[in-house]
Amino acid sequence: MAELEILLPKMGESVAEATIIKWLKEEGESVEMDEPIIEIATDKVDSEVPAPQDGILVKRMCEEGDVVQVGQIIATISAEGEATTVATGNGTATQSEAPSAPAQTPVVPQPAPTATPVLVEVSGSITKNGPSGKFYSPLVRNIAKAEGISMAQLESIGGTGREGRVTKKDILAFVPNKGNGVAPAPVAPPQPASAPKPAAQAPIVMPSGQDEIIEMDRMRKLIADHMVMSKKTSPHVTSYVEADVTNLVMWRNRIKDQFFAREGEKFTFTPIFIEALVQAIKEMPMVNIQVDGNNIIKKKDINIGMAAALPSGNLIVPVIHNADMYNLTGLAKKVNDLATRARANKLTPDDISGGTYTITNVGTFGNVMGTPIINQPQVAIMAVGAIRKMPAVIETPTGDAIAIRHKMFLSHAYDHRVVDGALGGSFVRKVADILEQWDLDREP
Secondary structure, three states: OOEEEEOOOOOOOOOEEEEEEOOOOOOEEEEEOOOOEEEOOOOEEEEEEEEEOOEEEEOOOOOOOOOEOOEEEEEEEEOOOOOOOOEEOEEEEOOOOOOOOOOOOOOOOOOOOEEEEEOOOOOOOOEEEOOOOOOOOOOHHHHHHHOOOHHHHHHHOOOOHHHHHHOOOHHHHHHOOOOOOOOOOOOOOOOOOOOOOOOOOOOOOOOOOOOOOOOHHHHHHHHHHHHHHHHHOOOEEEEEEEOOHHHHHHHHHHHHHHHHHHHOOOOOOOHHHHHHHHHHHHHOHHEEEEOOOOEEEOOOOOOEOEEOOOOOOOOOOEEEHHHOOOOOOHHHHHHHHHHHHHHOOOOOOHOOOOOOEEEEHHHHHHHOOOOOOOOOOOOEEEOOOOOEEEEEEEEEEEEEEEEEEEEEEEEEEEHHHHHHHHHHHHHHHHHHHHHOOOOOOOOO
């Protein structure tokens, strides 16, 4: 019987893994070519993996909630009509057998699978799977850690969830009786004085009976991991500049209705900021780089990511690829399109991959400035604050005067391994200069 192994496909630059969200097909069920069989989630984008041919889903190689590496086998299918043995709860079920046919050559590369060891308790921390292979959710593991419940005790709890999994209700019911005859958690042996110190552990949080425990959703987990990784990878330095954008505000107020009537699109400040960033990057390309060990990769393309807030409260960073190839009208249309599709969860993996520099608008929330975290593997990010009317001293032909001006702060965070203060500070100053010197007579 010829079987075809389905691998987790590559889903964009720097995407190495995906989380299994939902299986759309059961084992033994028929599938058609290009029919979705599984929903997966990469870095903030949900997508589907289709069947490469007609057939029967023979085996699912991973479960919902598993994290799978790109290129790893996720399922096998056989040509429809061939004899297929499918494991069931009562034994095996055999599909009808069609006349024999020459074995088909798989169209997907088949790397040798790697064995996955069963995870057990290590140094008092509860891992994803116990010795019996039973799966424990992050919420259950966090409660077990906070209550001092060992793996042996956790294994003894009768789960009421799917496939006997321990639920929040099960473990909370066990807590009052955890000391009744159950062996305590094993104590790790003392380490020699020469042994390296263990990595710093997160503090243990002890919720009370009045507290609500909310498990992070998938996107929040991804964001949390990405932010921690960025701070561990890059020594962050932030430079600030205050920009007088009075001319820019006056110009936008004058042309926004005209632009909407002509293009049917709203004209925000974001495309203006992106155009200024592109111009500054062309003059100072060493902020448009990435680090690979001891090598600096100077990126040829200028791909600007723009952090966007979602209705759920999470953030996503769609990317304008080759932003230097667009005029201001093109940037406005691209910004609106990406923002609309982000809010509707319609972005593709390509829409969020390949960024070389990121901008985030903290002014949207009324903030005057921020200290953004670099979006790895980039080396810099800029936060633009709220535009406010401020009294300012200005020079006039008859002397200094106090006037009401539109001002904003620009915050430039950069990786001090490869971007020094001179470059990082000069870059944000250059962006401010471009915005301050805006041409009031420019055509939209």
